[in-house]
C-alpha cells in the first residue's frame with residue numbers, strides 16, 4: 001500500500017488495509033457526461049490508459065519501483081507530505097524520476113523529459129492529465145501507484161489511483177475528488193473478502209474500493225453523484241486494467257431494483273449543517289440524517305445474506321445514548337455490528353474537517369464558517385461526534401444487533417474480524433438455548449492471554465483483578481474473576497462447557513445452576529469477541 005495522501009489520518013481511520021484485484025479495461029468504465037458540476041471539462045484518461053499503463057510499467061512507476069527509487073526514508077517523508085527528500089532521491093532517476101517528480105511531487109518537467117517518459121504530451125493535455133507550464137508540463141491530476149497485500153507484484157497486479165491534486169487550491173473545489181486517504185484505507189482494511197458475485201461501491205470517488213472489490217467479486221458496480229468522481233474512477237479502473245460498471249446518481253438510485261452480495265461505502269459522512277461545501281464530505285442532509293436514511297434503504301439492494309459495510313458518523317446528543325440513536329436507524333431483518341472507533345467534541349470535529357479541506361482554521365473566512373458549524377451543533381445539543389464502522393447482513397433469522405466501542409489501536413485489520421463476526425453470530429444463534437451452549441466444546445483462541453494486575457497496597461502490590469485479552473485483531477479485553485479464569489483455563493477443546501462448569505461448581509463449592517446463570521452471558525460475549533472458539537465435536 002504505497003503513497004497514500006498524507007492527510008485525513010487518525011480521526012478518519014488508521015487501519016492497514018488488506019485483501020483484494022481484477023483486470024482488463026472495459027469501455028463501460030467511461031462515464032456518460034462531458035462536464036462537471038462546475039462546468040469544467042471532465043478529464044478522460046480512458047483512451048490514453050493503455051499507453052500510460054505501458055509507460056508506467058516500462059519505467060517502473062509501480063509501488064515497488066517507486067519505493068526502490070526513493071528508499072525508505074524519502075518514501076516515508078513523502079507519505080508524511082514532505083517532498084524534499086523524495087525530490088533529491090529522483091535526481092538521477094531517469095524516466096522513473098521524471099514520473100515521480102511530475103505525478104507525485106507536483107514538479108514542472110521539461111517537455112523533452114515528459115516526452116521520453118510518457119510519449120507525446122499533447123493528447124495527455126487534452127485528456128486532462130497534464131497542463132502546459134512554461135516550457136514544460138505539470139500534472140493536472142494525481143496519479144499514483146497503489147497495491148494491496150494480495151497483489152503478486154507482477155505487472156498484471158499493478159494498480160494506479162487517479163484523483164485530483166492534493167493542493168490547498170485544488171482542495172477548495174466543491175467537486176474535488178480525494179485520493180486514497182485514511183478513511184479509504186480503513187474501509188478497505190475492514191472489508192470482508194469472501195468471493196461473491198456482485199459488489200456495489202457506493203460513492204466510488206477515485207475508485208479505490210472498486211479496485212479492492214475486484215479481487216473477490218465477479219462483478220463490481222461503482223456509483224457516485226459526482227460526474228467528476230466517475231471520470232476519475234474510470235481512469236483508475238482503466239489504468240489498473242480492472243473491469244467495473246460505473247453509474248451516476250445519488251445514493252442507491254442508480255442501482256434501484258438490483259441486488260448485491262456485498263455493498264461497501266465510504267459515503268460523505270461528516271455531520272454538519274444541511275449544505276454541501278465539498279461533495280466528497282458533505283451529504284447535504286442535516287447532521288447524520290443521510291446515514292440514517294441510507295441504512296434504512298440498504299436492505300433494498302442486498303440479496304438474502306448480503307452484507308453491507310460502511311463508514312459512518314453519528315451525533316452524540318445531550319440526554320441521548322448514542323447506541324440507541326444508531327440502533328433506531330437499523331432496518332428490520334438485518335444483523336448489525338456497529339463499532340465506534342472514535343468520538344471527538346464538536347470543536348475538534350469542525351477543526352479536523354476544516355484542516356482536512358486544506359483550510360487554515362485561524363483564517364477569518366474559516367472562523368466564520370466554524371462559528372456557523374458550532375452554532376449548528378449547539379442548537380442541536382451535540383456534545384460529540386462518533387465515527388466508526390457499520391456492518392449489516394440481511395437475514396431471515398432473529399437479527400443480532402451489537403453496538404459497541406472499539407477505540408484505540410488495533411492488532412490487525414478488521415476485515416477478517418468482520419468475517420469471523422458473521423460466523424460467530426451464526427454459531428451463537430444456533431446455540432441460543434442454554435443446553436445447546438452447555439453441550440458445546442470451546443477452546444481459547446491461540447492469541448489469548450490472561451493478564452493479572454495489581455495496585456499499590458500497604459504491603460506492596462495487592463492483586464486487584466485479572467483480564468483475558470486477545471493479542472490480535474481488535475485486542476478485545478474482558479475482566480474475569482477467579483472462577484471465570486479457571487473455567488477459561490479448562491477451555492481446551494476437550495470437555496463440553498457444561499462438564500467444565502460442573503467441575504468448577506464442585507471445586508469452588510458454588511451451586512451449578514447459579515454458576516451457569518452467571519457464566520453463560522459472559523461465554524457468549526467471549527465467543528462473539530473471538531476469545532473462545534467453538535471446536536467441532
Ligand SMILES: C[S@@+](CC[C@H](N)C(=O)[O-])C[C@H]1O[C@@H](n2cnc3c(N)ncnc32)[C@H](O)[C@@H]1O
Nearest residue numbers: 184203204205224225226229250251266268280
Ligand atoms: C469520502 S468519498 C469516498 C471515495 C472513495 N470511495 C474512498 O473510499 O476513498 C465520498 C464519495 O461519495 C460521493 N458522494 C457524495 N454524495 C453522494 C451521494 N448523495 N450519492 C452518491 N455518492 C455521493 C462523493 O462524490 C465521493 O466520491
